[in-house]
Amino acid sequence: MSDMRFTKDHEWIKIEGKIGTVGITQFAQGQLGDIVFVEVPAAGKQVKAGGEAAVVESVKAASEVYSPVSGTVKEGNAGLPDAPETVNSDPEGAGWFFKIELADPKELDQLMDKAAYEKFVAEQNH
Amino acid sequence: MPDTAAENLKSTPLNDLHVSLGAKMVPFAGYSMPVQYPMGVLKEHLHTRAQTGLFDVSHMGQAELTGNDVIAALETLVPGDLKSLAPGQIRYTLLLNEAGGIIDDLMVTRPAEAGKENTLYLVVNAACKDGDFAHIAGKLEGRAQLARFEDAALLALQGPMAAKVMAQFIPDAADMEFMTSRTAKFEGIPVRLFRSGYTGEDGYEISVPGKEAARVAKTLLAQPGVAPIGLGARDSLRLEAGLCLYGSDIDTTTTPSEAALNWVIGPRRRAEGGFPGAEKILNEIKNGPARKRVGIKALGRTPARGHTEIQDGNGKRIGEITSGGFGPSANGPVAMGYVESAFAKVGTPISLMVRGSALPAEVVSPTFVAHRYFKKKN
Structure with a gap:
């Protein structure tokens, strides 16, 4: 999955042309525990790289999901609010949060590739 | 970590x-x-x-309190009717300060065992235990001795x-x-x-x-x-279960009446007083407190956490959530908090300010899941 990039806040983005699909990583879902509530952005919402784009809540706490890149939300995962546990079971697949049209593909250079992210997580776990 | x-x-x-x-x-x-x-x-x-x-x-604090008139002595610090405790009974009560604020909530047990007639067992909150035990030992010096079960x-x-x-x-x-x-x-x-x-x-x-x-x-x-x-x-x-967490739902700035805990003050204590803050608390029981702890049910799926602002239908701040989150058995958001007394009636529509949006909610009983305590049948 060489087209996937990762943030230090444990989001992933998968690029297909000008559109990126965004979610939280396997590591992030494990840290959060049982996810009971998800809020995804509406189509048309403008977000900045590192800006708040979605919400994920476990039994104990609410967390923000930040957009890895700037752009315009094309679609929120409409099925996710009714099945938030999908984020636990398939965080890097069916548990995606939103699709975004990238304003500046060069922002992707600031993100980690899979190898760099795995190293980053290993250091976090240390 | x-x-x-x-x-x-x-x-x-x-x-x-x-x-x-x-x-x-x-x-x-x-x-x-x-x-x-x-x-x-x-x-x-x-x-x-x-x-x-x-x-x-x-981590909770356990201790025994001993003295010839230990029950009367402890009654000077709490509003609970301890004299009516039968041997072997436990009472939930509150340590109060002179302003009627809650220093801690605790369990007081009157042991049934022979030789323990002048003893009470206390279980207090972990975060409060050093302060509680110093307070009790100090206030009751000369009347009762406190021994912690370290x-x-x-x-x-x-x-x-x-x-x-x-x-x-x-x-x-x-x-x-x-x-x-x-x-x-x-x-x-x-x-x-x-x-x-x-x-x-x-x-x-x-x-x-x-x-x-x-x-x-x-x-x-x-x-x-x-x-x-x-x-x-x-x-x-x-x-x-609608049970208070000390430090979140009750503290030294809340009174028993505000916390909807009037039930811990039995009829004899209401008639006699003689506990810290009695004048203020008995007045609140009679005339009603300015604000009250209530259960809060969000009508949607969004959990509202502690410190969430509560508004009336016109955008006026009327209170704050003190504990809130997702209730796995309720299968939805559950919360408790304080609202101005005019809004404390069950069924009152309110709004919860979560991430800048006013989410519709209503006042409910704080007991989201019915208690299933054991009661003997006859």
Whole structure:
């Protein structure tokens, strides 16, 4: 999955042309525990790289999901609010949060590739 | 992960057991405590309501208070009717300050055993215990002596199977009434049982010598249906049951009346007074407090957490949530908080300000999941 990039806040983005699909990583879902509530952005919402784009809540706490890149939300995962546990079971697949049209593909250079992210997580776990 | 040694955290006698069970340990009230086990908060919560959970609550403060007029002496610090306690009974009550604020909530037990006629057992919150015990010992100096049980552990066995599990070791434990206490032998180990808890379920709290605590815990965990439960589920269980968390829902700035805890003040104490803040509290009972603790049900799926602002329909601030989150058994958001008394009636529509949006909600009873305490039938 060489087209996937990762943030230090444990989001992933998968690029297909000008559109990126965004979610939280396997590591992030494990840290959060049982996810009971998800809020995804509406189509048309403008977000900045590192800006708040979605919400994920476990039994104990609410967390923000930040957009890895700037752009315009094309679609929120409409099925996710009714099945938030999908984020636990398939965080890097069916548990995606939103699709975004990238304003500046060069922002992707600031993100980690899979190898760099795995190293980053290993250091976090240390 | 926080470094236990670096933060100078204390550990309970069950620390090694928690670690061996794969618990995630977190700092809480000066102790390293299990917040969850591999089962996870959601399943631990549901398991406790469906079967039975074992909790380590050894961080709480246990002590005995002794004196010739120990009951009258302690009544000068709390509004509960302790004189009416039968031997073996437990009472939930409040340590109050002179302004009628709540210093802590606690359990007071009058032991039934011979030779303990001048003794009361106290169980107080972990974060408050040093202050509580200094306060009690100081205020009652010359009338009663306080002795802390420094090395006693406290376990809680909670859930619909708790009585059946305990009866395997202490056969007549199943007949104990809710809010009663007795001593017993558990596999030869001297324990004090309390038919009480903090989940809304039937169950026991078990005071046991620290050096024997792991043996008792392992024996209980080996029984079918018993799973270890962490502080995460303990919090969501008590929240669904509408039980107050000291430091969040009640503190020195809240009075019993505001906290909807008038029921802890019996008729004799209301007539006689003689507890800290009595004048203010009795006036509030008579005329109503300015604000009141209520249950809050969001009409959507979004959980509202502690410190969420509560508004009326016109955007005016009328209060704040003090505890809130997702209730696994309620299968939706659950919360409690304080609102101006004019908005405290069940069914009153209110708004919760979450991430800049006003979410519709209504005032409800704080008891989201019905209590299932054990009562003898005749």
